[in-house]
Amino acid sequence: MKVRVDVMLKAGVLDPQGEAVRHALGSLGFGNVNGVRQGKVIELDLDTEDAAAxxxxxxxxxEKLLANTVIESYAVKVLG
Structure with a gap:
């Protein structure tokens, strides 16, 4: 069963990588970008057929490893 975990910095946490991307986009002529938040996507292939499990x-x-829950939030989505 494939599962995707999206991890993003929580609102209010400074995102220097996102700000660097926003600045670079502006330099490339994409001046209408007001903000960028950068995160990570982790795709897991689990040995189970039970979506809930x-x-x-x-x-x-x-909770234990993939996200630093002090400064990051995450969302889990079963892909099938």
Missing amino acids: AEAEATEMA
Whole structure:
């Protein structure tokens, strides 16, 4: 079962990489970009056919390792 975990910095946390991308986009002529938040996508291939179990396991992984829950939020999505 494939599961995707999207990890982003929480609102209010400074995102220097996002700001660098915003600035670079402006330099390339994309002046209408007001803000950029950069995150990461983690795709897991779990050995289960139970969607609820896959989601629960991925959530536990995110809590323990994949996301720094002090400054990052995450979303788990079962892809099938």
